[in-house]
Amino acid sequence: MPVGAIDSLLLKNLFGTDEIRAVFDDKAYVQRCIDVETALARCQAKLGVIPEHAGDAITTACNKVTLDYDRLSRETEIVGYPILPLVRQLTAACNDDVAGYLHWGATTQDIQDTATIFQMKTGLEIVETKLRGLSEALRVHCRKHGNTVMAGRTHLQHALPVTFGYKCAVYLSGVQRHLQRLEQLRPRCLLVQFGGAAGTLASLGSGPDIGVQVRAALAKELGLHDPSITWHAARDGIAEIINFLALVGGSLGKIATDIAFMCSNEMSEVSEPFVPHRGASSTMPQKRNPISSEVILAASKILRSNASLCLDAMLTDFERATGPWHLEWVAVPESFVIAVGALTQAEFAISGLVVNEAAMRQNLDSTRGLIVAEAVMMDLALHSGRLAAHDVVYEACKQTIERGGATTLLEVLRGTPQVTAAILDDRLRELCEPESYLGAAKRMTQDVLSLTS
Numbered sequence: 001m002p003v004g005a006i007d008s009l010l011l012k013n014l015f016g017t018d019e020i021r022a023v024f025d026d027k028a029y030v031q032r033c034i035d036v037e038t039a040l041a042r043c044q045a046k047l048g049v050i051p052e053h054a055g056d057a058i059t060t061a062c063n064k065v066t067l068d069y070d071r072l073s074r075e076t077e078i079v080g081y082p083i084l085p086l087v088r089q090l091t092a093a094c095n096d097d098v099a100g101y102l103h104w105g106a107t108t109q110d111i112q113d114t115a116t117i118f119q120m121k122t123g124l125e126i127v128e129t130k131l132r133g134l135s136e137a138l139r140v141h142c143r144k145h146g147n148t149v150m151a152g153r154t155h156l157q158h159a160l161p162v163t164f165g166y167k168c169a170v171y172l173s174g175v176q177r178h179l180q181r182l183e184q185l186r187p188r189c190l191l192v193q194f195g196g197a198a199g200t201l202a203s204l205g206s207g208p209d210i211g212v213q214v215r216a217a218l219a220k221e222l223g224l225h226d227p228s229i230t231w232h233a234a235r236d237g238i239a240e241i242i243n244f245l246a247l248v249g250g251s252l253g254k255i256a257t258d259i260a261f262m263c264s265n266e267m268s269e270v271s272e273p274f275v276p277h278r279g280a281s282s283t284m285p286q287k288r289n290p291i292s293s294e295v296i297l298a299a300s301k302i303l304r305s306n307a308s309l310c311l312d313a314m315l316t317d318f319e320r321a322t323g324p325w326h327l328e329w330v331a332v333p334e335s336f337v338i339a340v341g342a343l344t345q346a347e348f349a350i351s352g353l354v355v356n357e358a359a360m361r362q363n364l365d366s367t368r369g370l371i372v373a374e375a376v377m378m379d380l381a382l383h384s385g386r387l388a389a390h391d392v393v394y395e396a397c398k399q400t401i402e403r404g405g406a407t408t409l410l411e412v413l414r415g416t417p418q419v420t421a422a423i424l425d426d427r428l429r430e431l432c433e434p435e436s437y438l439g440a441a442k443r444m445t446q447d448v449l450s451l452t453s
Contacts, residue, residue: 006337014295016337017344023122024333030067032115033086036222037103038062040194043217049204050101057098065093083108105196105203105211109232109320113193116332117224120241121190123336127248128182130343135175137350139449141168146445149434150269150360151371158371161364161434164355166441167258169448174251176451181244189237192219195230198319233319238328239310245339246307252346253300256293259349263290268359273352292349299342306331306338364434369409373397375437376413376428383422392418408432 005011006021022028038059045055067089075085083103091099103111146165151158194215196203201211219226231237262269272290313327364371373393380389396412396419403412410432413419419428430436 004334006334006341014291014341014345015299016341020123020126020337020340023119023126024336027069029115029119030069030072030082030086032118033083033111034062034065034090035118036111036114036218037087037090037106039221040106040214040218041102041104043214043221044101044104047210047213047217049206049210049214050104051098054098054101058094058102061094061098062090062102065090081108081112083111105201105214106194107197109325110194110196113232114218114222114224116238116328117190117193118222120238120332120336121186121224123340124182124186124190124241126340127245127336127343128179130340130347131175131179131182131248133347134343134350135172135179137347138168138172138175141165141350141353141355142172142445142449145355145357146442148355148357148360149364149438151364151367158364158367160374160439161371161437163438163441163445164357164360166438166445169445171251171255173448174254176448178244178248178251181247185240185244187225189241190224191227191231191237192222192224193227193230193232194218195232199230199232201230233316233321235310235314235316235325235328238332239307239314242310242331242335243307245335246303248339249300249303249342252296252342255346255350256290256296256300259353260290260293260297263293267363269356269363271354271356272349273354290349292345295345296342296349299338299345302338303335303342306335368400368407369432370397370400372432372434372437373409375431376409376419376423379427379431380419380422384418392416 002008002012005014006016012021038055041050041058042055044050045052067086072082072085072089075088076082079085087103091102094102142165144165145168146163148164149161150164150167152160152162152167192215194211195201196211201215204211204214216226218224259270259272261267263271271288272292274288309327309331313324313331316324373396376396377386377389377393380392383389384392393413396409396416399412400407400409410429413428413432414425423431
């Protein structure tokens with residue numbers, strides 16, 4: 001019976017998808033281990049390390065084997081690793097003339113690491129697909145809302161006007177960088193593992209080159225990259241991939257944080273897609289909680305925690321670690337499932353996001369022009385210097401707040417001699433329009449949209 005959220009009957013579809021769970025399923029992992037064993041046999045047979053017919057014979061036998069998973073589980077508990085118990089069953093399935101050549105010159109970690117990299121390769125393909133889906137969903141909002149002016153906020157206070165399209169372009173730029181990172185890390189991290197007991201490939205004999213040749217052939221056979229040296233005691237590649245997923249989670253967490261705040265009744269600027277009873281409360285009929293954002297925020301924290309585990313797993317001792325490797329067994333599958341789940345939730349939320357332009361405008365105007373105080377200050381500074389201009393506009397803002405009611409900053413500024421003496425009324429009215437103080441927001445939004453990644 002599942003005991004974790006990613007496999008829970010109740011929660012699994014909030015935190016993951018069937019597609020990514022299938023990649024990291026126990027039986028899928030065992031099959032990857034078999035794939036590595038058979039690929040190794042074929043490569044060694046072609047290079048004359050084992051008899052020429054052994055490669056295909058071992059592959060045929062292993063692909064037909066019916067494994068006893070209960071036995072495999074019991075023996076793994078005893079041995080501490082699944083490869084020796086697996087090799088026993090695979091060897092028994094092979095003809096006697098080739099059985100002895102299975103797992104030739106390999107060690108447990110060679111098989112497990114390569115199987116894990118195999119899984120991670122497929123997992124990253126799914127992550128890439130999800131990132132591209134999210135990218136397209138964000139592009140729609142960038143285009144549609146490039147002129148939708150809203151309040152930009154710093155420290156949860158109104159700062160300067162922005163557009164919702166600009167806000168989405170900031171999100172999109174992060175997704176674009178993640179796609180670049182993903183492409184860059186593949187040749188650096190998706191490395192085949194084959195080194196033998198201490199990584200030196202000494203067990204293959206026949207000179208110093210044959211082991212390296214087998215490793216290169218194995219990498220090509222499996223569609224992985226060939227490292228310059230055995231990496232089983234250098235875990236930076238695994239750590240980089242899981243930290244990459246944590247970075248993705250961080251970007252998703254930022255988006256979810258913004259959406260959750262903007263969904264609040266006080267703002268009501270956006271809402272997650274409406275699905276009957278989604279986000280409902282068992283006691284408060286009016287509730288429509290931002291469920292996708294909440295799940296994404298939880299996922300983001302889990303991903304950062306798992307990234308830390310994989311950094312700890314890098315602290316291996318000598319040529320075979322005494323335990324840190326095991327941290328990856330927990331962190332890697334969970335991180336991929338959680339990351340894909342979070343990306344799925346993000347794509348769902350962004351694709352169907354309801355944007356309330358009227359509320360954005362109402363909130364923008366709620367501070368009665370204070371949001372463009374900097375615009376007035378910078379224009380006035382051309383006449384009086386920045387510091388003096390700051391003091392004049394600061395006092396005007398103070399009066400606007402204290403008078404309350406319908407008093408606007410423009411009205412106060414029109415009664416300020418230092419301002420009217422320097423700025424004509426038409427210019428002052430223009431400065432107090434949020435649409436006039438967007439800087440390069442629209443240009444930068446277009447620049448992001450012009451990128452293809």
